[in-house]
Amino acid sequence: MEEKNKIGVYICHCGSNISDYVDVEKVREEVAKIKHVSISKTTMFACADATQNEIVQDIQENDLDAIVVASCSPKLHLDTFKNVAERAGLNPYNYVQINIREQCSWAHSDKPVQATEKAIQLVKSGIARVGYSEALIKTKISAENVVVVIGAGVSGMRSAIELADLGSYVYLIEREYFVGGRVSQWGELFTTNETGKETISRLYNKLIEYKNITLFTGAEIISNTGTVGNFDIQVKIRPRYIKPGCKVDPEKLQRVIDACPVEVPDEFNFNLTTRKAIYKNFESEFPEIPAIDPDHCTRCGECEKLCDDIDLGQKDEFVNIKAGAIIINTGYDPYEPKTGEFGYKEIENVITLPQLKRLIELNGEELIYKNKRIQNIGYIYCVGSRQKDGENKYCSRYCCTSTIYTAIVIKNKFKDIHNFHFDKSIRTYGKLELLYREASENGDIFLQFWDEDPPVVSSNGNGTVVSIKDMLSSGKEIEVDCDLVVLVTGMVPRQDNKIADILKAPIGRDKFFNEIHPKLRPVETVIDGVLISGACQGPKNISESVKSSLSAASKANSLVKKGEIELKPTIAFIDKNACVWCDECVKACPFDAIIKVQSNGKNVAEIIEAKCKGGGMCLPVCPENAINLKGYTDNEMEAMITALAD
Amino acid sequence: MANRTPKILVFSTEKISDPAIDLAGLLKLHYPPIVYTVEVPCSSAVKSKWILHAFDQGFDGVFIAADGTDCSYDESCTEKTAQIISQTHALMKEQGIAPEKLKMAAICSVCAESFVKQMNGFADQLSEQ
Numbered sequence: 017m018e019e020k021n022k023i024g025v026y027i028c029h030c031g032s033n034i035s036d037y038v039d040v041e042k043v044r045e046e047v048a049k050i051k052h053v054s055i056s057k058t059t060m061f062a063c064a065d066a067t068q069n070e071i072v073q074d075i076q077e078n079d080l081d082a083i084v085v086a087s088c089s090p091k092l093h094l095d096t097f098k099n100v101a102e103r104a105g106l107n108p109y110n111y112v113q114i115n116i117r118e119q120c121s122w123a124h125s126d127k128p129v130q131a132t133e134k135a136i137q138l139v140k141s142g143i144a145r146v147g148y149s150e151a152l153i154k155t156k157i158s159a160e161n162v163v164v165v166i167g168a169g170v171s172g173m174r175s176a177i178e179l180a181d182l183g184s185y186v187y188l189i190e191r192e193y194f195v196g197g198r199v200s201q202w203g204e205l206f207t208t209n210e211t212g213k214e215t216i217s218r219l220y221n222k223l224i225e226y227k228n229i230t231l232f233t234g235a236e237i238i239s240n241t242g243t244v245g246n247f248d249i250q251v252k253i254r255p256r257y258i259k260p261g262c263k264v265d266p267e268k269l270q271r272v273i274d275a276c277p278v279e280v281p282d283e284f285n286f287n288l289t290t291r292k293a294i295y296k297n298f299e300s301e302f303p304e305i306p307a308i309d310p311d312h313c314t315r316c317g318e319c320e321k322l323c324d325d326i327d328l329g330q331k332d333e334f335v336n337i338k339a340g341a342i343i344i345n346t347g348y349d350p351y352e353p354k355t356g357e358f359g360y361k362e363i364e365n366v367i368t369l370p371q372l373k374r375l376i377e378l379n380g381e382e383l384i385y386k387n388k389r390i391q392n393i394g395y396i397y398c399v400g401s402r403q404k405d406g407e408n409k410y411c412s413r414y415c416c417t418s419t420i421y422t423a424i425v426i427k428n429k430f431k432d433i434h435n436f437h438f439d440k441s442i443r444t445y446g447k448l449e450l451l452y453r454e455a456s457e458n459g460d461i462f463l464q465f466w467d468e469d470p471p472v473v474s475s476n477g478n479g480t481v482v483s484i485k486d487m488l489s490s491g492k493e494i495e496v497d498c499d500l501v502v503l504v505t506g507m508v509p510r511q512d513n514k515i516a517d518i519l520k521a522p523i524g525r526d527k528f529f530n531e532i533h534p535k536l537r538p539v540e541t542v543i544d545g546v547l548i549s550g551a552c553q554g555p556k557n558i559s560e561s562v563k564s565s566l567s568a569a570s571k572a573n574s575l576v577k578k579g580e581i582e583l584k585p586t587i588a589f590i591d592k593n594a595c596v597w598c599d600e601c602v603k604a605c606p607f608d609a610i611i612k613v614q615s616n617g618k619n620v621a622e623i624i625e626a627k628c629k630g631g632g633m634c635l636p637v638c639p640e641n642a643i644n645l646k647g648y649t650d651n652e653m654e655a656m657i658t659a660l661a662d
Numbered sequence: 663m664a665n666r667t668p669k670i671l672v673f674s675t676e677k678i679s680d681p682a683i684d685l686a687g688l689l690k691l692h693y694p695p696i697v698y699t700v701e702v703p704c705s706s707a708v709k710s711k712w713i714l715h716a717f718d719q720g721f722d723g724v725f726i727a728a729d730g731t732d733c734s735y736d737e738s739c740t741e742k743t744a745q746i747i748s749q750t751h752a753l754m755k756e757q758g759i760a761p762e763k764l765k766m767a768a769i770c771s772v773c774a775e776s777f778v779k780q781m782n783g784f785a786d787q788l789s790e791q
Binding site for chain 2: 120635
């Protein structure tokens with residue numbers, strides 16, 4: 017292989033992100049002295065269209081045989097400049113990206129002189145590496161135009177419909193026995209005034225019309241092998257104990273429910289009520305047939321005596337699915353306050369916002385809690401969010417709006433309600449600010465507290481009092497008698513998150529699923545073909561969740577629709593002359609990508625290109641150093657190291 | 663050694679530890695500028711040959727920012743990377759290079775603070791030698 021002798025080098029200011037700390041002109045001057053560098057330029061934004069076009073022009077006019085771009089992390093613009101090279105007719109693997117922003121100017125903003133020296137070394141190492149770079153051709157593997165969507169909440173259902181419209185086959189897998197997730201628990205929603213149930217019914221009725229969507233309820237993924245394009249997924253479907261052809265007669269169902277002797281806290285109503293082992297959360301819930309909760313059913317057989325459609329002999333079923341991509345859409349859990357946190361579970365009229373929303377649904381013309389008519393409601397904001405000392409530093413985004421909207425709904429639905437909001441500053445962003453104004457016009461009282469002085473909830477014998485040092489009135493101490501104290505709880509990741517382990521999907525600092533980049537690659541994870549959307553990746557309201565689910569759907573579809581996926585050509589290759597067939601590499605490869613073949617009368621190892629993932633686990637175990645990884649050859653790695661050590 | 667700042671070479675991994683090192687920069691968590699990173703797909707792909715080459719070229723320390731249990735290739739990654747360390751330690755011993763000049767720690771994709779702590783500690787340790 018010949019070394020490159022016409023190399024173009026581009027050093028980016030990144031506005032001032034790099035050039036505030038790194039003397040980019042000095043870097044350019046130093047690297048321009050290197051023998052094979054024919055062009056060296058600094059640029060304000062290497063990623064700008066005009067600069068990209070300039071690089072294309074440089075490559076074509078000067079017949080460059082390699083380029084180095086020194087700018088931000090390759091996580092952001094590796095593909096941008098690969099495309100630039102391709103547009104200019106240069107093989108994209110004859111380009112090297114050097115990170116002088118995250119790993120230089122920002123990391124060493126305290127030492128600009130040393131940062132400049134480091135940048136020079138880094139760019140020199142890129143030039144050394146690209147000198148040995150080889151033009152590589154991507155391999156292609158077949159991909160199933162099938163997408164598994166996990167979670168049939170509002171965003172999962174929306175993803176499924178979008179994917180089906182785009183022509184992918186969709187398996188929609190819901191862990192619960194009914195679809196709808198959290199949204200089915202909510203009443204009226206802003207801005208449409210449609211209820212959560214109505215939204216879910218609308219989506220479900222649309223979804224069942226598609227022939228290319230299969231919905232499994234009571235189902236969980238229990239294992240996954242394979243990779244992008246060809247995931248092998250096993251799904252366990254728990255029995256519903258109801259025969260599939262059951263036509264529900266509401267009166268008969270009620271008799272069966274009444275006959276069930278089991279009573280358990282009803283999680284759908286956040287334990288405000290109880291339910292039986294055979295249940296349906298509400299009449300218009302989908303799928304239409306009820307379910308028997310296997311964890312609590314005692315198999316007493318009382319229900320079977322009343323209804324022929326019940327079959328307690330049903331067993332778990334297992335289904336294997338081959339899919340090209342997976343979208344995780346598993347949503348969130350509401351934060352559960354600790355016992356004693358603002359009086360929770362110690363003072364009887366302290367509840368959470370999700371409980372209040374269910375309470376509104378469960379009540380008729382008057383708002384009653386524990387047999388008492390409610391008039392004064394105190395809302396304490398940011399419980400379990402924006403915690404100064406706790407684990408959840410993040411803002412849960414939806415709760416301010418949701419609380420204010422709920423306060424408005426309560427005021428409109430019930431008589432003589434007084435709302436008192438104890439907040440840390442209201443974040444009803446965008447048009448949602450209109451709600452804040454409406455609540456203020458309704459006469460709601462807003463009081464504000466600092467982190468160090470949170471409100472105190474106490475019981476004084478006659479009732480419950482919330483005390484606050486109100487910063488809006490110069491720290492005046494105010495006490496409010498409340499019939500109901502509502503803790504405005506934020507979003508936390510799902511407590512049962514086994515799916516993260518099964519799919520090896522990355523979890524971020526906030527313990528939600530982590531995207532590659534919140535702006536540039538917002539629904540992709542580092543695991544190719546595993547996408548995330550909705551509130552499982554961080555707090556979102558319904559509209560934001562649905563937008564991200566549509567984004568994930570189009571990303572998943574674009575990945576698998578061609579029926580083949582281009583794989584990175586950076587895979588292992590074997591020097592058959594050096595190989596002595598000791599089988600160490602075979603043992604090291606987790607993908608069974610190495611086989612024994614005959615070559616020139618001896619046994620040697622050979623890489624199965626479609627199976628090799630380019631991890632490189634076979635490289636260090638070869639006693640003869642007969643294996644190299646394309647893009648990371650000994651020549652490239654050692655040239656880089658030499659340049660960095662210089 | 664006392665007159666010279668030690669130079670550290672870090673092998674970081676494309677999907678796991680490199681994002682953490684990027685994050686350290688994003689959060690402006692400072693570590694010594696003599697830390698140079700080269701990317702590899704997986705920490706169990708680092709050849710002893712490359713590590714020895716780094717020492718030969720004048721690096722004072724080599725750090726493998728390992729995938730650990732987060733490795734997207736295989737769960738055997740931790741064990742395999744540890745194997746690379748022990749086999750390289752043996753080779754370093756043969757060449758009279760102190761084994762403590764080669765270190766490894768698992769750096770998860772958001773372990774920016776841990777990375778910075780490792781680098782500051784390693785640089786101090788090498789300066790004292």
